[in-house]
Amino acid sequence: MDPTKVTIPPMKDLTDENITANTHIINSQGPDKRLQFLMHSLVSHLHDFARETRLTTDEWMGAIHFLTATGQKCTDTRQEFILLSDTLGLSMLVDAMNHPKPPGATEGTVLGPFHTHDALEFENGESICSAGKGEAMLVLCTLRDTAGRPVVGASVDIWETDETGHYDTQYADRGGPDCRGILRSGEDGFWFKGIRPVPYPVPTDGPVGDMLLKLKRHAYRPSHMHFKINAPGFDELVTALYVRGDPYETSDAVFGVKSSLIIDLRKIEDAALAAKHGMQVGDWLLVHDFVIITNEESDALRRAQAKEALRKLGSVAMLNSDGLPTAAELD
């Protein structure tokens, strides 16, 4: 860049007292006012964190190494930074703000690091798990809008671990997707065969596992099955159902459990039902009614909650056309 084009005020002799204000100035030269707002908040909090903790050079270098190792642990099928976000409660917070739900709608929860984009499509009634996996479970679901009308044609993406608590992406010899699949909803909802969920630890062989160990936190998630539901005109629902009575129900390592998402796992008692779905009496049965909300419902709620939250925080930020706080236009 041509130095004669530098338009910021002269900047040198930066100290712990003036570095933050000057970083804001140098970050405020671009046209993207939302990005400016994000950077202003990020830099303020990052610097305040260092100032309040009197972060030492060794601790700073430790953080550099931790973040580097976290990035380098990531692969096409492993996302250690999402796991870090999950274990620090950030993922839950971001989901809550972006996908608020009115009473009666199915609540959301963390996506987690194990969703993939290579799940196969299945017909309703098929098994998303290969033969020999876990204890067979029949899953019967309805899918409706908040007015009680069936939502037809939704894409329902489902994933769960095998009976040992491992996702297919954790297999050393992963050939392709397993214990995951995509269904289309009909007038009657969607139904499929899976296996009974089990509790499992999040991966602990990386930097996040080291962090949990140092903090004396356990790494377990209670038994659950993930669902990601997309339908035209509706807000994406990322959620999971949790099996009631799991020993980790109230200490989930990634803060995902919500009372409304805890379900009672039953056994199939009706021989006709078993026969209809090619199951045995005594196999596990999960029945649940999902309710999703429209983009309009979601957007209105999100904007209202953002306004209220900013009011509580005493923020005077302007809201842009997306209802997001943004830096003021200076010209």
Added chain:
Amino acid sequence: MDPTKVTIPPMKDLTDENITANTHIINSQGPDKRLQFLMHSLVSHLHDFARETRLTTDEWMGAIHFLTATGQKCTDTRQEFILLSDTLGLSMLVDAMNHPKPPGATEGTVLGPFHTHDALEFENGESICSAGKGEAMLVLCTLRDTAGRPVVGASVDIWETDETGHYDTQYADRGGPDCRGILRSGEDGFWFKGIRPVPYPVPTDGPVGDMLLKLKRHAYRPSHMHFKINAPGFDELVTALYVRGDPYETSDAVFGVKSSLIIDLRKIEDAALAAKHGMQVGDWLLVHDFVIITNEESDALRRAQAKEALRKLGSVAMLNSDGLPTAAELD
């Protein structure tokens, strides 16, 4: 972990309003009170950042990808996270807090991502650059304590770019260290041959470069030469000398310039001096007096500044034996 050993209060139904307090509880189970304090501050700021900005799911995923790419850009000779810290002003802040200097002592500045651990040792008077590099420059320095006594036997680690603005670690075919070296100080200080520093852009072929571009920031650092000085009993000095009049003197991409570190580059006029050092009249000459402080001086100053800073912030944190704020012992 045995779930019967979980001692935290039951935790579920986490929302954007209660997630932060509950993350603090789950992070407060270990014995390391300093780590607890760091995590408490980190999580508070991380969550407040998301809440204040109403961080969107897309922006969150963008950040996940940015951090992942930053980690994956790092190699043995490339540290993209240090570059990120430098460009966000964090490195300058951490150095200022950890290595405060009394009047008269040489100020510190950013280490940057280009220091290596494989620099060779040189005798005073030798050239740290291989033949054919840049415009020859003689560097004559003294090294004293704050009482004016010479500091003998210090390790002085020096690094600079070549005349094209590239460090040796940026060479595709790097065979070994170049334009870097380690000297030992004597009664007369230390002296060596290098080349005239030039301005250069920080590496822009990674995520940090993308960030600077989006923020319309230039990537340049003004001409400088790095020094890292270690002597038994003395606080490590990480600093650099900047050439007066550089076009980027007041807009350094990493906020490193301090008035006291800007030096006047002269030319050798004295034929005897030139002859003594195997230089030519007209070659560049850099003369500087470094003053380093003892560990005791540094420690006392750091503790006093930490106390004062925490008082200003209204913090009631306890200070541990290192003078660092820490979580209170609960038992």
